[in-house]
Amino acid sequence: MFKKFLTQFFIFLAIVALIWFGLRRLDFKKATRIDQRIEQLEEKLGDVFLNIFKQQHLEIRDPEIHDYIESILEDLFEKNQIERKSIDIYLLKSSTVNAFALPGRNIILLSGLVGFTETPEEFIGVIAHEIAHVESDHVMRKLSREVGIAALFAAISGNYNMELLREVAKMLASNTYSRSLESEADLLAFEYLVNAGYNPQSLADLFHRFSEELDVLP
Template identity: 30%
Template structure:
């Protein structure tokens, strides 16, 4: 690491320690990991996930081609939105088997993952589009990169990007990625960005709120999964998403949910 970078990173760390009560360093500070480096970091994390089927049982696209065609169709339609910043990211989506897991997450550089448990818990294609829009936003707004840089340090992430990281380090970071926690502002930003993305599609642009509404209706608000943290609480997030949709003036009419049941039936 050169002296200039070392000084900048030291100053960043000290500043966050001293002034964390007054500002959010993860949101306001410079991001050391460039978009190109985010892509490389995401690729390495994806390779680690794919090489660990015991921990991450990713469904093989060749064995579930219809399921992946359906999911990628939703994913790609969202990515065609004019609101997406990083079109150059190699956007991809994978399905992880785990019917007891209500989770989805996104690595830096546009690598997203969704568990079968979450897919089966949702009620419609609109609902899934809302969740995918939220995860796309975490990568597109560089939330994932910022939070990982803050949690692990820029020097470690850059060493991995340069090929100097160990398998153990990559494994630890991949494990942390699954449960990566974001600030209240980051979660709200991702919710609102999902509305913007979906406003350019045929989907209900406020579909991201459906998951929270279902949790509240079933009395599970206290068990909100890590991928959509409890900051703010589900009720507040429903309200924020609704306000954003009203401000954008986008279509909130739901699609016919019939085809979504067919998608669920394609999964193990």
Template identity: 30%
Template sequence: MRSLRAIAIALLLSYSAQAAELPDLGEVARTTFSAAQEAKLGREIMRQIRIDRDYLDDPELTEYLNNLGDRLAAASEDPGRHFEFFVVRDATINAFALPGGYIGVHTGLFSATRSESELAGVLAHEIAHVTQNHIARIVAVQNNALLPTLAALAVAILAARSNAQVSQAAIASAQAYSVQSQLDFTREHEREADRVGFQTLSRSGLDASGMASFFERLQTQTRLYENNAPAYLRTHPLNFERIADMQNRLQDVAYHQVADSLDYRLLRAKIQAQQGEANDAVKRFANQSYQDEQDEAVRHYGMAVALLRANQAERAAAELQAIPRKIGQSAIVQNLAADVAFARGRGGEALALLRNGLAANPDSRPLAYAYAKALLRQGQPTSALELLHKQLRLHPDDAQLYELQAQAYQALKRTMESHMAQAEAYARRDEYRAAVEQLQLALKSGDRDFYRLSIAEARLRQLQALVERQEVTR
């Protein structure tokens, strides 16, 4: 397996294949594999995934996916549960749930959905795997025997970055007692996730038919291309009975049409424009038909993304100009317009676009990131700091804001504060050792300000304690 993404999927396969039966009560399972243990394992896996090349750090996609996921989680059976949704750069159709409520979605799956409710249906299914405590329940059935398997897989994830053969051996060892005959019980998990996920999707106000329509299309694709089944079906066994169950549930739900959000449509176009060769993407969008004004606007946006990839900034600008003003005020369109302006050598125009865009969309973190980066790029670190201070008051746990703050301080030659901000960025990603190193550098920077020294020393002690705790629990 080449990457952490593949190993994360292997983790899903491993715990699914261990199911001998489903205990009636999730609380019983928690006596064997506690919520704290699961959360700890999930954080360790995510710490490694975030530095993998396939992890897609796209603020717009991440914000959208988490907003949609949070809407579904609020309608789930456990609305207080921690969830974090992330994007994997992979053209295959797949999604997966990890310990601790972390849910990954391939760009290929996002692109393959035909409606927002279809995407939501997949997320609702993955959320159900988490809320039903499937990992903990499997551990309980195995009477603790699975804990070494999970630990071995965590080791495999760590090994994968430097030695793929070592990681494969670790995975093979961890899965040694997984028996093919137990796959029937994997289907039991899937049926439960279908049922609970369907209820979540219905309560969220989205189109409840989205789950059935997407899975039915995957099943059809499997019949047509037996040797090239979507990756999602290899990790989530699907059969006609499950699809029939979903369709039967639809009979009890009043149909109401739900329009796709503009953000969904734009971001789906963005993913499609970033797939394959840039010139091929340009041709695909040039040949696209459209039915209404929003369709046409989405096509122009996708074409602009593809043209910018192909280093045709002037043509990209013309495509954006063709987008109606109302749709053009979208934070996603404004962000692209600023990128195009920079590519045309118009930094001042880019700043104005981002400033006005953020004023119109004050809750858009992607625009805030882009505006801060633009201010730094244009040699305005003081203005960038003012913006970042405001954003951090609203979002004190945002690692990217701290990283940008570190860059702004460095541009102003405020070295100690730069190291302190970078330490907070690392800490927000559970990289405590790296955070400690940054604070040690801060204390050696020569800054004699007593107040800042006191803060840095106190924070260093806190993070050193977290490093020790992290080492003990590994």
């Protein structure tokens, strides 16, 4: 009798284990599909927003400028173990002093920023700050909170809702992150700069000039 009970008990445990394992696999597959859809959404949004800004501003493709930027960014990426090819950086012609991150691991630099920065360290500091936003996934976190994932999916389905997408692009260019996200990006950018051998005070000085002369922060 006891033997029979043990046999039935182990069969029951095996069934429960199989059901649990099956449900876990289903949850994993579902989560994986959701993650894949979010990644696809981010890539599409990145392409759309890049096109919007490139229609508004001429992209600067000067090889000398490109090589210079790459040379000063080499240590920033290497010392922080960030794959250089994982982030695309675009320099667009504009008198506006600004830099901002886009979905799809893209960063926009406006040429007005180049003229405003007084040292290479300040310029690198701004890029470090935007890389921090990218690496911390702040862009999609901001969009999901302020626009909504469902609305973003709808905006790029069928005929793109360009009116909404242009408004979202403006919002991204305004760099209005929450205080907590900005603080997180500041701390991470300072860490990036120290790791690469730069004095983070240069970024603090630049932000001070931004607030005093432009009343904005990138």
